Amino acid sequence: MSDEYIIEKVQEFAEGFLPSMGLELVEVQFRQEGHGWVLRLFIDGPDGIGVDQCASVSREMNVFLDVEDFIPDAFHLEVSSPGLERPLRTIDDYKRFAGKKARVKLRHPIDGQKMFVGLVGESDEHGFELILEDDSTMRIHLDQIRKARLTL
Numbered sequence: 231m232s233d234e235y236i237i238e239k240v241q242e243f244a245e246g247f248l249p250s251m252g253l254e255l256v257e258v259q260f261r262q263e264g265h266g267w268v269l270r271l272f273i274d275g276p277d278g279i280g281v282d283q284c285a286s287v288s289r290e291m292n293v294f295l296d297v298e299d300f301i302p303d304a305f306h307l308e309v310s311s312p313g314l315e316r317p318l319r320t321i322d323d324y325k326r327f328a329g330k331k332a333r334v335k336l337r338h339p340i341d342g343q344k345m346f347v348g349l350v351g352e353s354d355e356h357g358f359e360l361i362l363e364d365d366s367t368m369r370i371h372l373d374q375i376r377k378a379r380l381t382l
Contacts, residue, residue: 235300236260236269236300237258237260239298240258240260240269240291240295241255244271244273244287244291248273248287251286251287252276253274253275253287254275256273256312256316257272257312257317257319258271260305266303266304266305267304269305269306269308270308270309271291272310272311273309273311274316278311279310279311284309284310288307288309291307291309295307314380314382315381315382316380317377317378317379318332318380321353321355321358321372325353327350327380328350328352329349329350330349330350331350331380332360332378332379332381333345333347333378333380334346334347334370334375334377335375335377335378336374336375344376346368347362347381348360348361348363348368349361356371357369357370357371357374358370
């Protein structure tokens with residue numbers, strides 16, 4: 231069973247029940263670390279995430295994982311907030327965090343540069359504007375992005 235299959239199945243289940251709790255799934259990771267396999271869910275909500283919400287999601291996931299039993303290896307389940315430097319993945323993320331500072335790494339360089347830092351500006355279904363420190367603006371399409379996250 232591939233790691234991608236496990237991530238997809240967990241993501242599909244989590245995206246089905248999290249909205250009813252007023253939460254969103256930010257990311258699912260399944261990887262081997264020093265102490266064994268870890269299944270990690272990052273969740274967020276309009277007012278952030280608390281310990282009680284993480285515990286509730288953890289209980290729901292444990293029931294699902296026990297019943298479905300599709301992960302062959304022993305693993306640890308972790309549910310947490312994505313933190314202050316959360317990843318930006320969807321247009322909704324860019325709309326929600328307009329005006330916030332972000333670090334964007336592109337797949338291919340623009341004028342010899344792949345990494346840009348600036349404020350998230352206006353967005354539409356194709357991409358968003360990034361307002362750079364010199365007050366210039368660049369338009370970035372989602373398919374150009376390798377990785378983007380909020381930054382301090």
